[in-house]
Amino acid sequence: xxxxxxxxxxxxxxxxxxxxxxxxxxxxxxxxxxxxxxxxxxxxxxxxxxxxxxxxxxxxxxxxxxxxxxxxxxxxxxxxxxxxxxxxxxxxxxxxxxxxxxxxxxxxxxxxxxxxxxxxxxxxxxxxxxxxxxxxxxxxxxxxxxxxxxxxxxxxxxxxxxxxxxxxxxxxxxxxxxxxxxxxxxxxxxxxxxxxxxxxxxxxxxxxxxxxxxxxxxxxxxxxxxxxxxxxxxxxxxxxxxxxxxxxxxxxxxxxxxxxxxxxxxxxxxxxxxxxxxxxxxxxxxxxxxxxxxxxxxxxxxxxxxxxxxxxxxxxxx
Numbered sequence: 034x035x036x037x038x039x040x041x042x043x044x045x046x047x048x049x050x051x052x053x054x055x056x057x058x059x060x061x062x063x064x065x066x067x068x069x070x071x072x073x074x075x076x077x078x079x080x081x082x083x084x085x086x087x088x089x090x091x092x093x094x095x096x097x098x099x100x101x102x103x104x105x106x107x108x109x110x111x112x113x114x115x116x117x118x119x120x121x122x123x124x125x126x127x128x129x130x131x132x133x134x135x136x137x138x139x140x141x142x143x144x145x146x147x148x149x150x151x152x153x154x155x156x157x158x159x160x161x162x163x164x165x166x167x168x169x170x171x172x173x174x175x176x177x178x179x180x181x182x183x184x185x186x187x188x189x190x191x192x193x194x195x196x197x198x199x200x201x202x203x204x205x206x207x208x209x210x211x212x213x214x215x216x217x218x219x220x221x222x223x224x225x226x227x228x229x230x231x232x233x234x235x236x237x238x239x240x241x242x243x244x245x246x247x248x249x250x251x252x253x254x255x256x257x258x259x260x261x262x263x264x265x266x267x268x269x270x271x272x273x274x275x276x277x278x279x280x281x282x283x284x285x286x287x288x289x290x291x292x293x294x295x296x297x298x299x300x301x302x303x304x305x306x307x308x309x310x311x312x313x314x315x316x317x318x319x320x321x322x323x324x325x326x327x328x329x330x331x332x333x334x335x336x337x338x339x340x341x342x343x344x345x346x347x348x349x350x351x
Contacts, residue, residue, distance in 0.1 A: 080345040090185040097188050101196040108196075119200045120207045127155040130272045140273035145312040149212050153309060154271040156208055157302045160201045161237050162262050167193035168241025169258050172249035172348050179349035186348045187341055190241040198234050208309075217310055225308035233301040235330040239337030246341050249348055269298035297329040 081089065090097075109118045131151055134140045141147035171189040172179060179186060205226075213219075248254045270278075270293070279290030293299060304326055307318040 080342070083339070083342060086185055086187075086342050086345070090187055090191075093184055093188050096184070097192045097195060100188070101192040101199065104193070105196045105199050119203045123156050123159050123204050124152070124207060126159070127152045130155060134272035140278075142277075144274050144277065146215060146217060146310050149215050149217055149310050150274075150306060150313075151272060152208055152211050153306050154269075154302050156201065156204050157233070157305045158266055158269060158271045158298060159204075160197055160233065161240075161298055161301070162266065163197045163200070164194045164237035164241050165244055165262065166255075166258055167197060168238075169244040169248040169255050171241065171245040173252050173255070176349055186245075186345055187242060187338065190245040190341070191238055194234060194238040194241050197237070198230070201230070212309060220311055222308050222311075226305055229301060229304035229308060229326065232304075232326045232330040235334040236297055236301070239330075239333030239335070242337040242341035243333075246344050249344075265296075265298060268293060269296055270302060275299060295325065297325075297333070300325045300329060 080086075105119075131148065135147055135151065141151075144150055168190040171193055172186065175189055179189075244254070244258070275290065275293050279285050279293060300322055303318070303322055307313045307322075
């Protein structure tokens with residue numbers, strides 16, 4: 034009976050394995066870390082250095098492009114009009130805004146070429162709005178992909194912003210037709226629309242990465258964002274001229290107009306309007322607008338990227 038109850042003496046193999054299987058605390062942790070280092074093992078999903086993260090993201094550039102194109106193609110795959118909705122959606126929004134603000138509220142008073150003015154503002158604003166909304170759901174809406182594959186998570190918000198840029202480029206064809214139909218002639222200043230779009234894309238991508246990190250921790254943010262973005266839109270001069278609404282006859286303090294002009298959405302809308310509409314000629318564009326556009330793009334783009342990178346290890350966990 035004693036032979037059955039008494040445990041057998043420890044063997045040499047079990048004695049050697051004991052530090053790794055039975056110990057706990059700092060000693061065991063250091064032993065495991067040493068074992069991992071000896072065999073070249075690293076922590077799965079560990080955040081790489083910022084330069085390495087940039088290189089990893091650049092290495093996935095083909096995935097980013099293909100993913101954004103696939104999402105854009107699938108977006109309207111169930112609709113009978115298909116990709117035409119890429120153009121019709123902002124045009125219908127512009128028509129509603131023209132009826133409410135241009136006709137009923139008479140915000141077109143004092144604004145030359147109001148229809149091109151309005152359509153340009155709607156198209157440019159839609160680019161920012163859609164990019165930020167897509168970025169908010171970039172992580173929380175793609176948890177299966179995040180948990181299944183190892184890749185820089187910043188690829189998701191960037192690809193969604195690229196998708197919205199592609200959609201805007203489709204819409205720009207309709208915008209040019211509207212400009213010509215309302216008597217706005219082609220001009221060399223139209224070329225300035227390209228750098229304006231590049232700067233706006235950098236700004237949108239930066240804000241989208243900030244919201245992607247916030248949205249991954251607070252899923253309810255996706256429900257709150259439409260209200261915040263709608264408020265931002267009304268302060269961005271999409272449907273009216275900020276200069277006319279905040280002028281000396283408005284009764285508003287002068288700082289209100291200055292604060293609205295610093296709004297990044299206003300900056301990028303103004304750049305596009307002054308580039309495309311001849312009554313807003315480039316010579317009338319205040320010199321600080323380009324500086325503001327570059328500044329907002331750098332602050333949002335770099336700051337948003339670093340902010341997103343700092344939480345790289347947490348995405349898809351919990």
